[in-house]
Amino acid sequence: MSTRTLLRGGTVITSARAGEVLTDTDILIGADGNIEAIGRGLDAADATVIDVSGRIVHPGFVDTHRHTWQSVVRHVASDWSLTEYLAGLHTGLSKFFRPEDTYTGNYLGALEALDSGITTLVDWSHNLATPAHADAAVQALMDTGMRAVFAHGGGAQQWGALPSTNDHPADDARRVRDQYFSSDDQLVTMALALRGPQFVVPEVNTNDFRLAKDLDLRITMHVGDGYWGKSGPIRKLKDEGLLSDKITYVHCCTLGDDELDMIAESGGTASVSPDVEMQMGHGFPATGRLLKAGIRPTFSIDVCSSNGGDMYGTMRTAIGMQRALDNAPSVDTGEVLERIGLSVTEVVRFATIDGANAAGLGHRTGSLEVGKAADIVVLDGRSLALTPMNNPIGAVVYSAHPGLVRDIFVQGKQVKKDGVLVGVDIDALRKRAEASRDYIVGEMPEAKLDGSWHPELAKKG
Structure with a gap:
């Protein structure tokens, strides 16, 4: 043969x-x-x-940031604000996930991505309540046969009252690195999903960055995500000497122009999640501002509990939004636009080679x-x-x-x-996903699956 x-x-x-x-x-x-x-x-x-x-x-497309574990509760957050998402899922439903549910969520979500043409996925895994959850998440990615970056993000317990005083779970990150990722030359590799300086006290942020350096891992973190992102996180990182070309900054919507310049000067990369950013109040997607600063944007699905999980739809949202922003001044002034600013050629590169570069995999994938x-x-x-x-x-x-x-x-x-x-039992996977969903939602009496549940309203009631 x-x-x-x-x-x-x-x-x-x-x-x-x-x-x-x-x-x-x-x-x-x-x-x-x-x-x-x-x-x-x-x-x-x-x-x-x-x-x-x-x-x-x-x-193959490269998704540079997805909370893959959430796929078993997909669309539960389709009408939610960021506040509702944090209450209903991140600190709500998340605590009921067993390791087997994490496996199912990651396996289902990663295969969904693969089935739609995403061959490389950065799994921003921030529901690792125990080492068994981390093991399940890693194994699921490996079982799909896709290329993936497992971004170890700890669990909801690492966040606590903000700014958090809880360090990233270093012992588990070290264990996972040694047990599964002793080589960086494999189909599934590792990164650290850190919370960033707006969510933790300075000492914790320093400890988390030191862990990434000790483990020789790339970092991916949320910044510029709505109100929290306006606290100058990039300036704080620069003041602490922590900016580098090994960091991917997710969202960037509400960062200052000077902060984008700092990212560009350090060689950092960025991930734009247009659907979620517009839905949950992160601010306008930063695609055009990133380009102006000299940063090549990349794309991510983000919370598949809210929006669809394919890159084609994400590209359309991103280009449509940026073209509207680019065209808006001419609508006000009456100026005739001769050409559109953002091209389809650029958008495809954001979703492929630029995404691969941001994941640290541009030497392997992202272009033919x-x-x-x-x-x-x-x-x-x-x-x-x-x-x-x-x-x-x-x-x-x-x-x-x-x-x-x-x-x-x-x-x-x-x-x-x-x-x-190839080699995927869709019917068995569907049954397994439904069983996980039923268990998780069943543990939270106020949760509903018909679209009527709004966590803040339920909480007040």
Whole structure:
């Protein structure tokens, strides 16, 4: 049996260079799971050939921040404010998750992401009440076969009264690093999900950063998220000498322009969660402000308990919001805009190579180039929404959706074939997810699943 695969004749969006689209192009996947060659009419007589002519082929998306464990209570927060989310889920339903529920949430949520074309996921795992919860979360990611970064975030108990005096659970983070991630050259790797200086006292923040340095791990943290984000967190980090190019700053909506400049100067990266930011009052997504500061934005789903979990929808929200913000001044002044500021080409790069760079994986994934991992998505060419094929990148941003994701490869292994995830028992997973949901919600009498539950109102009643 051949150990190489040839994708024949696709319309290839590479993300290697802005706007690069290669028509009628082959991709040869080597036995090691990396891309061996890209070109027309490649000769690979010993390879398994898959005809992708007339179909868009693009790099797997990179989600740079998702609380994956929440997938078993998806949409419970679709009408919630940030206050309701914190009360109802983060410090509410979260405490009823058993390790097996964490496993199910992570397995379901990660497969949801993979099924929709997200091949790399930064799992911001902040419901690790015990070491057993951490073990379950890690194992679930590994069992999906996707590329992931497990961002160890402790549990709700680490937050407490704000600003918190509780250190990040260092012993468990060290254990997880030693037990599962002794090598950084594997499909699932590790980072630290830290709370940031607006949520903890200075000594705790210093301790948490020291832990990340000791473990040689990247950091991902929330900043600029509504009111809390206006406390100057980046200035505090700079004053303490903690800014670096190993940090991804999530949201950034209410950071000052000077703080964005500080991030840019330090080489830091940013993650934008447009759907949740607009819903929960974080502020306007910072996409355009980040670009102006010289920072390449990336995209994240954030709380899948509230909004949908695919990158196509996220790209549309982000570009629509930023174009509206860019166009608003001309509406007031009557100035005629000759060109739109943010292009679809840029947006696709945010969702692919820029996301990979933010996750510390740009050398492995995020673009289709010889020598990189074959993390590849192939869309269904039969869709009328993509017919005729005039602008492939525009089609990906404005017309593609998870239902069009036909085939997916991660490190050269086909994990979705002809529209179906390979080796996944969907019916069994659905039953398991429903059982976890029923248990968790059943432990909180005021919780309801029909959309009528508002935690603050229930609390006052």
